[in-house]
Amino acid sequence: MTEQLSTPTRPLDKEELRALLAQILDVDVAEVTDTAHFVDELEVDSLMALEIAVQLEQTYQVKLGEKETVALKSLDDAYELLSAKLADRVSP
Amino acid sequence: MIIPLEGRWALILGASSGIGRAIATALAQEGANIVGLHFDTGDRAASVAELAGKLRGYGVEAHFENANAASPATRAKLIPRLLELTGGEGVHITVHSLAFGTLVPYLPREPWPASITKRQLEMTVDVMAHSLVYWVQDLHAAELLRPGAKVYALTSAGTVQALPSYGAVSAAKVALEAHVRQLACELAPYRVAVNALRAGVTVTPALQRIPESADFVARGEANNPHGRLTVPEDVAEAVTLLSRTDSSWITGNTIGVDGGELHAAAGAWSRPVPAGHEGGMP
Numbered sequence: 001m002t003e004q005l006s007t008p009t010r011p012l013d014k015e016e017l018r019a020l021l022a023q024i025l026d027v028d029v030a031e032v033t034d035t036a037h038f039v040d041e042l043e044v045d046s047l048m049a050l051e052i053a054v055q056l057e058q059t060y061q062v063k064l065g066e067k068e069t070v071a072l073k074s075l076d077d078a079y080e081l082l083s084a085k086l087a088d089r090v091s092p
Numbered sequence: 093m094i095i096p097l098e099g100r101w102a103l104i105l106g107a108s109s110g111i112g113r114a115i116a117t118a119l120a121q122e123g124a125n126i127v128g129l130h131f132d133t134g135d136r137a138a139s140v141a142e143l144a145g146k147l148r149g150y151g152v153e154a155h156f157e158n159a160n161a162a163s164p165a166t167r168a169k170l171i172p173r174l175l176e177l178t179g180g181e182g183v184h185i186t187v188h189s190l191a192f193g194t195l196v197p198y199l200p201r202e203p204w205p206a207s208i209t210k211r212q213l214e215m216t217v218d219v220m221a222h223s224l225v226y227w228v229q230d231l232h233a234a235e236l237l238r239p240g241a242k243v244y245a246l247t248s249a250g251t252v253q254a255l256p257s258y259g260a261v262s263a264a265k266v267a268l269e270a271h272v273r274q275l276a277c278e279l280a281p282y283r284v285a286v287n288a289l290r291a292g293v294t295v296t297p298a299l300q301r302i303p304e305s306a307d308f309v310a311r312g313e314a315n316n317p318h319g320r321l322t323v324p325e326d327v328a329e330a331v332t333l334l335s336r337t338d339s340s341w342i343t344g345n346t347i348g349v350d351g352g353e354l355h356a357a358a359g360a361w362s363r364p365v366p367a368g369h370e371g372g373m374p
Contacts, residue, residue: 045215047192051160053133058158063134 012060012082018075020059024051034076056082062089095240095338098123100184103174105129105161105227108140110296111246112189114324115331119185120147120154122332127174127183128156129166131192153177161190162219167230174236182238183231185335188224188245191298192216193264195257204257204303213260220264224271228286232279239283240338244331245272247288247346249354257303269346276344285343289330292322292350314362318351326351 022029025042038044044052053069056062056078062085072078102119106112107128116126126147130140140156147154155177159166174183193216200207224245231237247269250262269288276286293312299305312321330349334342348354 043211045211046194047160047162047215047219050131050133050192051163054131054158054160057134063137065135066133069133 012079012086014075014079017079017082020055021052021075021078024048024055032075034079035074038073052078060086062086093338094336096123097184097332097335100124101127101174101178101181102185102187103127103129103183103231104187104189105223106187106189106191106246107156108132108136108143110189110191110298111291111294111324111327112187113143114328115187115189116143116147116154118325118328118332119335120150120152122336123150123152124185125153125177126155127170127177128154129161129170130156130158131160132158161227162192162223164226167227171230171234171236174231175234178236182241183236184238184241185331186227186231186237186241186243187331188227188243188268190219190223191296191301192219193261195261195302197256198259201256208260213263216260217264217267220261221267221271224268225275228275228279232282232284237279237282237284240340241284242335243272243275243279243284243286244334245269245286245288246327247272247290249290249292249350251290251346252354255302255304255308272346273344280340280343283340285340287334287343288346289327290346290348290350290354291327292316292348292353294322294324294327296324311358312353315356315358316351316353317356317361318353319361320351322350322353 018032019029022032025044025048027042031042036042049069052072053064057064060082062082068081072081097119102124104112104116104126107116108130116128120126132140144154144156157170194208194212196204196206196208196212198208228243245268247265250258251265251269254262272286272288279286293309295309313319327349
């Protein structure tokens with residue numbers, strides 16, 4: 001139970017990401033639009049922001065730096081960041 | 093009766109740094125198995141793995157979980173795991189050492205860009221105070237708190253002192269101490285002891301996040317009648333000491349682990365400590 005890196009790498013799917021964020025934020029999936037602002041529209045506080053970062057790391061097996069985490073403001077941001085991280089990993 | 097800690101189980105909420113980390117280390121050195129909960133991004137994974145390796149080096153089991161201690165989902169996951177690990181013996185020591193809260197003032201004040209919101213205030217009190225109640229409820233319901241078990245909550249002088257950015261945390265610590273007293277009375281029939289430990293000014297990552305901390309750390313040494321600040325190991329030693337009994341008679345207290353700092357009049361104790369009397373650790 002030490003490292004939660006046991007789940008295999010998951011392909012990035014925007015709808016799955018949307019559902020994951022809705023679950024973390026405890027809101028309806030429909031509220032997590034591509035551009036809904038985490039703080040201004042979805043009322044994300046610092047604890048929920050950390051929850052998002054940790055769950056994205058665990059689900060997609062990536063590491064997020066503090067600056068990257070702070071810059072995550074919407075589903076689109078998260079999708080772009082994860083796409084870039086996962087692309088980095090497959091390319092040599 | 094004084095008892096050894098060897099083979100007993102300890103649950104540390106907030107185990108990856110500061111005082112929680114020192115407590116996990118000290119209890120493992122005494123032979124206690126550790127289940128540590130922490131909540132960190134991947135940049136701290138190496139540090140947590142290093143801690144787990146160190147604890148196992150003392151010949152004990154060490155299990156770490158990276159999850160939000162204030163989330164019901166985390167408790168739902170960890171309680172069955174604790175039942176499985178402890179095999180009916182229960183958790184002898186539970187430590188609530190969660191430092192996650194909002195550090196902004198209640199009213200606009202330079203240099204903070206914004207004052208506190210309802211959501212921030214509620215989150216802070218929920219994580220740093222109410223989560224103790226929910227953990228104890230679930231541990232009790234699962235019969236993991238057996239006679240002689242100890243529950244500790246880390247509090248601070250913030251219950252009686254105000255700092256510019258510490259309002260929400262201060263409110264949380266006051267609530268935490270009230271929860272400790274209530275739980276102590278409700279758990280007395282089960283012979284489970286619940287106490288708050290009030291550490292003095294201790295340089296930890298949590299303290300360093302307080303914007304004005306540099307100022308009072310600088311003055312802290314002079315204000316402490318022992319002539320030095322509290323170190324995490326001071327608090328870890330107190331937990332070890334208080335846990336080495338099966339008695340539940342010491343319960344419902346806020347116990348100062350601060351070298352007398354709270355009661356010392358500020359600035360009155362700054363003369364140098366005589367050579368050879370430098371106040372023990374470190």
